[in-house]
Amino acid sequence: MMLIQIEQIFPSLTWKIRHEVMYPELPMDSVKLADDFEGIHFGVYLEHKLTGVVSLFNEGDVYQFRKLAILSDAQKSGLGTQLMNHILDFCKIQKASKLWCNARVNAKEFYYKFGFHETEKTFFKDGYDFVVMEKEL
Template sequence: MTLIKEIASQETFIIRQRVLRKGKPIESCNFEGDNLDTTHHFGLFENKNLTGIISLFTTSNPIFEEKKQWQIRGMAVLEEHQKKGFGEALVSYCETYCISQNVQLIWFNARTEAVSFYKKMRYQPIGKPFDIKNVGEHLLMFKKI
């Protein structure tokens, strides 16, 4: 059985480290803004085991004119559970949550290897690829909802 529910920021660290910060200390998994009241973290549980995570930050990007926009950060599914629809389920859950909060636009910095995944979910790339230090090449993507 699959369940998605809100979790504490610290609960995301184990998956952030295994998927997004391989070989880096657990401290690198604590993102700025993680513990703000306006930040939401969601976990996908498969048979009661945390398998995937996603975080929503109430952060605006000045490139976009929409007044209410949120940023997705730290979306990750354990490698052995990828290609099972869990990533799509997490993103869709966040979209539904954002709609319930009257958010107009979702944006994020996607790793270049994940761009095709997000394009399938109708997110659009904008601008040129850029490097995030110690993390890798990314591309800004967005979707009006």
């Protein structure tokens, strides 16, 4: 049995995992977001070790999540799913109308599982293709 816990975490705790998982080739500072200190951040702990992160930002009742990342050794074992379900519950409690993200195209199928659908908005940034995906709550 694995011990899995999800906690709200301080913004700076997200940076190392974001960097390692998402942009190891870029400088550490590139994963720090201008509005990180206005965001709400969650971490998933596996056996008391911080193993994955996600960050939420809102404008009114519209919420965006950014920088969902699970350490590579721990991917595909359900931790990303648990974090997604956690932020979906959180958004519902906040009475959010919508949750959206800039999804890496290679992660699209992951988001379909949670009822996100693609919009027509796409772009290319830092070597990755993105599509805006959203879900009405």
